[in-house]
Amino acid sequence: MHELSIATAIIERADEMARADGTDSVAAVTVRVGELAGVVPDALGFAFEVARDGTALAGARLHVEQVPAQAWCGPCAEEFAVGMPPFFWCPRCDRPSTELRSGRELEITAIEPAPAPA
Known part of the structure; x- marks a missing residue:
């Protein structure tokens, strides 16, 4: 399950970014995941929950924005959904x-960032 290594990388990078902005803890991280990225969003969410323990993101939520695969056909100027499995044939001009x-x-x-303690 490579989602665990991806989740770990997200946590490390989010922690670095938060610290660079002067934040010690994170409440949520939003990621965009493309349909062809080879990542299963549910598996990534589970892996994130496991990998976040003991880090500055221990209580953080992961929001995954799924991005559909879209291709462009130059000859007819059509943008179209590629789908899964991917099919790169233009439905308009064939x-x-x-x-x-x-x-x-x-x-x-x-x-x-997580809210500051009162």
Whole structure:
């Protein structure tokens, strides 16, 4: 399950980013995961819960934004869903596409700091 190594990397990077902003703990992390990134969102969520223990993200939530795979057909200017398994054939002009516009993302897009103790 490579999601555990991905979750660990997300936690390490989010911790670095939070500390750079002067925050000691994190309440939530938002990540964008493309349909073709090879990551199972539920498995990533479970791995995140396991890997966060004992870190500055111990109580943090993981929000996963799923990004559908979209391809572009230059000859007819059509953007279309690639689907799973991926199919790069334009449904409009019946030609193969060579340009993937989205679907491979795996990035942290937001870190929510934990509220300061009262």
